[in-house]
Amino acid sequence: MVAPAPTTDTGPTLATVETPYLVLDSDRMDRNIARLKAHLATLCVTLRPHLKTGKSVEVAGRVMETPEGPATVSTLKEAEQFADAGVRDLIYAVGIAPDKLPRVLALRARGVDVAVVLDTVEQGRAVAAASRAAGVAIPALIEIDCDGHRSGVLPGDGGALLAIAGALVEGGDLRGVMTHAGGSYAARGHDELRRLAEAERRSVVDAAATLRAAGFSCPVVSIGSTPTAHFATDLTGVTEVRAGVFVFFDLVMHGIGVCAIDDIALSVLGTVIGFQKEKGWILIDAGWMAMSRDRGTAKQPVDQGYGVVCKVDGTPFPDLILADANQEHGIITVRPGSNGTLPPLAIGDRVRVLPNHACSTAAQHPAYHVVHGDDPAVVATWSRFGGW
Amino acid sequence: MVAPAPTTDTGPTLATVETPYLVLDSDRMDRNIARLKAHLATLCVTLRPHLKTGKSVEVAGRVMETPEGPATVSTLKEAEQFADAGVRDLIYAVGIAPDKLPRVLALRARGVDVAVVLDTVEQGRAVAAASRAAGVAIPALIEIDCDGHRSGVLPGDGGALLAIAGALVEGGDLRGVMTHAGGSYAARGHDELRRLAEAERRSVVDAAATLRAAGFSCPVVSIGSTPTAHFATDLTGVTEVRAGVFVFFDLVMHGIGVCAIDDIALSVLGTVIGFQKEKGWILIDAGWMAMSRDRGTAKQPVDQGYGVVCKVDGTPFPDLILADANQEHGIITVRPGSNGTLPPLAIGDRVRVLPNHACSTAAQHPAYHVVHGDDPAVVATWSRFGGW
Numbered sequence: 001m002v003a004p005a006p007t008t009d010t011g012p013t014l015a016t017v018e019t020p021y022l023v024l025d026s027d028r029m030d031r032n033i034a035r036l037k038a039h040l041a042t043l044c045v046t047l048r049p050h051l052k053t054g055k056s057v058e059v060a061g062r063v064m065e066t067p068e069g070p071a072t073v074s075t076l077k078e079a080e081q082f083a084d085a086g087v088r089d090l091i092y093a094v095g096i097a098p099d100k101l102p103r104v105l106a107l108r109a110r111g112v113d114v115a116v117v118l119d120t121v122e123q124g125r126a127v128a129a130a131s132r133a134a135g136v137a138i139p140a141l142i143e144i145d146c147d148g149h150r151s152g153v154l155p156g157d158g159g160a161l162l163a164i165a166g167a168l169v170e171g172g173d174l175r176g177v178m179t180h181a182g183g184s185y186a187a188r189g190h191d192e193l194r195r196l197a198e199a200e201r202r203s204v205v206d207a208a209a210t211l212r213a214a215g216f217s218c219p220v221v222s223i224g225s226t227p228t229a230h231f232a233t234d235l236t237g238v239t240e241v242r243a244g245v246f247v248f249f250d251l252v253m254h255g256i257g258v259c260a261i262d263d264i265a266l267s268v269l270g271t272v273i274g275f276q277k278e279k280g281w282i283l284i285d286a287g288w289m290a291m292s293r294d295r296g297t298a299k300q301p302v303d304q305g306y307g308v309v310c311k312v313d314g315t316p317f318p319d320l321i322l323a324d325a326n327q328e329h330g331i332i333t334v335r336p337g338s339n340g341t342l343p344p345l346a347i348g349d350r351v352r353v354l355p356n357h358a359c360s361t362a363a364q365h366p367a368y369h370v371v372h373g374d375d376p377a378v379v380a381t382w383s384r385f386g387g388w
Numbered sequence: 389m390v391a392p393a394p395t396t397d398t399g400p401t402l403a404t405v406e407t408p409y410l411v412l413d414s415d416r417m418d419r420n421i422a423r424l425k426a427h428l429a430t431l432c433v434t435l436r437p438h439l440k441t442g443k444s445v446e447v448a449g450r451v452m453e454t455p456e457g458p459a460t461v462s463t464l465k466e467a468e469q470f471a472d473a474g475v476r477d478l479i480y481a482v483g484i485a486p487d488k489l490p491r492v493l494a495l496r497a498r499g500v501d502v503a504v505v506l507d508t509v510e511q512g513r514a515v516a517a518a519s520r521a522a523g524v525a526i527p528a529l530i531e532i533d534c535d536g537h538r539s540g541v542l543p544g545d546g547g548a549l550l551a552i553a554g555a556l557v558e559g560g561d562l563r564g565v566m567t568h569a570g571g572s573y574a575a576r577g578h579d580e581l582r583r584l585a586e587a588e589r590r591s592v593v594d595a596a597a598t599l600r601a602a603g604f605s606c607p608v609v610s611i612g613s614t615p616t617a618h619f620a621t622d623l624t625g626v627t628e629v630r631a632g633v634f635v636f637f638d639l640v641m642h643g644i645g646v647c648a649i650d651d652i653a654l655s656v657l658g659t660v661i662g663f664q665k666e667k668g669w670i671l672i673d674a675g676w677m678a679m680s681r682d683r684g685t686a687k688q689p690v691d692q693g694y695g696v697v698c699k700v701d702g703t704p705f706p707d708l709i710l711a712d713a714n715q716e717h718g719i720i721t722v723r724p725g726s727n728g729t730l731p732p733l734a735i736g737d738r739v740r741v742l743p744n745h746a747c748s749t750a751a752q753h754p755a756y757h758v759v760h761g762d763d764p765a766v767v768a769t770w771s772r773f774g775g776w
Binding site: 288 | 406407408409440462463484485486488491507508511514533536661662663664667671673678681716717734735736745747748752753774775776
């Protein structure tokens with residue numbers, strides 16, 4: 001990143017940092033965090049935030065309950081980076097590949113309680129064998145497939161669940177069960193979200209009961225997706241909730257009905273670099289490299305293209321979207337079929353684009369430029385990391 | 389990146405580096421480079437490779453004609469990085485935002501001949517004014533819109549062309565004209581590619597003639613897209629060709645008919661971490677964070693999902709694709725409607741996935757792990773950079 005141009009009597013602002021760059025409105029972020037924490041407090045469960053969205057020590061510090069965690073990660077690189085920053089209680093929430101266990105053991109040797117996730121007998125045996133070889137019982141959660149979305153033991157397949165648990169405890173530590181209601185990202189409306197939240201809860205509570213009835217310990221019952229976390233009304237039997245994207249929110253979450261447009265804390269600043277006036281296009285220097293290729297709203301009732309175009313202060317232009325993107329070119333148009341009109345932007349003017357998917361857009365950038373609400377002052381730059 | 393696990397008597401191999409990671413088959417890359425250079429030599433034009441695909445000093449060194457260039461970049465960060473590595477002849481091929489001109493001037497002050505691109509009178513005036521203020525004539529190429537794809541002056545709009553040239557030369561240096569046949573990415577078949585290549589050529593040759601007839605100098609006539617570069621049969625009047633993705637190729641280029649599957653030099657290694665046997669799914673640890681969200685083959689006759697799944701040696705499994713992706717999970721299935729069968733992969737087995745779009749997949753990774761053909765030895769690690 002290039003240092004913002006100095007101004008005579010102030011620090012960097014949204015008008016001076018060279019585009020394209022990532023903006024984080026920390027007021028909106030703080031509000032989003034407070035909202036979910038307040039909701040989960042009424043349900044008496046712990047928040048174990050997923051740090052994969054932010055990949056930033058500063059963001060992690062704001063969303064975790066304590067500087068030591070608990071938290072969730074999607075890569076061992078994240079586990080190592082956050083361990084360096086003092087986090088001591090982590091779940092690595094992607095099915096464990098056996099050859100990653102030495103890195104898990106290295107983290108545990110540093111005093112970091114990292115638990116792994118698995119859903120096959122083979123992985124249970126591998127964790128047990130690595131635990132015996134190291135003389136350290138690696139904790140593992142068995143993943144349950146609550147909605148057919150991705151990984152996990154099917155609910156009701158008690159045979160598989162008990163076989164995995166039996167293999168794991170031959171050296172490993174059965175920490176509990178976990179699921180992720182990824183299917184909720186395709187949900188519509190509050191009633192469906194409440195139903196999916198209950199199905200998510202039920203899947204792990206039932207699995208925990210099966211394990212306990214067979215004599216296994218199952219202290220942790222972990223659920224988590226941003227949509228279900230916000231719409232759950234009863235989490236009896238659940239001990240913790242993992243959620244990630246709620247910290248920033250995005251257009252996909254808005255399309256599902258989980259947040260308002262003005263809850264979205266993440267955006268990309270771009271500069272006007274051209275026009276195709278006959279077509280009604282404005283070109284900016286934020287293309288897919290700045291926005292990501294994520295088209296998560298394409299399947300929603302309102303397709304936002306590559307993002308919703310706003311004034312620099314974050315106010316959306318009516319029906320103006322980033323309709324298409326090349327690597328370093330974004331094409332702004334009025335939403336097809338709408339009554340929007342193209343604003344009178346000139347070469348060098350700046351706009352702010354709200355992303356479809358905060359996790360993927362943030363991943364395209366090396367840092368957050370932090371602002372407070374509609375104040376253009378960039379009050380901090382928080383670095384973020386990538387890789388595995 | 390984590391260092392590969394050492395083995396007893398050899399260096400790192402595709403079996404030992406921890407997944408997911410990016411693989412570059414330098415034999416295929418060298419062959420791709422030689423193929424385009426040989427073709428362009430017969431057409432008597434210079435190759436000015438686009439370095440945005442590789443974003444790597446080592447890849448740049450192999451694709452450029454000399455260590456000093458010429459080359460093309462998509463960001464000023466690339467220009468600065470490659471200038472640090474000794475490149476001295478660059479076009480920054482994205483319409484210039486006026487507030488980026490100080491960085492262009494800083495590069496020129498270091499002895500790097502950076503030219504900018506523009507297509508409005510406003511930009512022409514801004515470049516001229518910055519040139520006058522600095523006492524340095526910044527060279528600029530006027531972009532022509534050869535196929536309605538993105539930026540540029542419409543062919544035939546001589547009035548706009550001459551107005552831009554007139555504004556520019558009040559201080560700036562009119563270096564020439566350029567275009568990019570981005571519409572060729574949606575082409576089908578060799579005849580259409582040849583037709584688009586001729587339309588691309590004609591658009592800039594005509595623009596150069598218009599400028600010259602009005603008394604402007606127009607030494608450079610620059611075209612470039614990977615599909616048209618390979619199918620052009622006559623480049624009379626063109627001085628140089630910019631192309632980028634040909635270095636690696638990808639499934640989009642294969643779908644257009646520009647390369648064979650076994651020309652694709654870039655891939656991602658992943659490890660099997662689970663199954664949903666009833667659905668015919670194999671899960672790996674390479675999701676969209678490793679592949680990117682690019683779904684460039686979705687509009688092609690053969691939709692490759694998030695990529696074509698191969699054995700570790702690079703041989704494709706018949707009709708096996710990465711059908712869906714979460715952030716760190718990839719879902720492998722047999723291509724819907726095909727006769728493929730799911731291979732008997734086990735937890736911990738590795739696969740290699742060919743990407744839809746080399747530029748976007750490479751951008752998700754910090755480094756290339758370089759191999760030669762089907763030899764599993766990782767002979768080098770080349771870092772790559774991102775950002776602006």
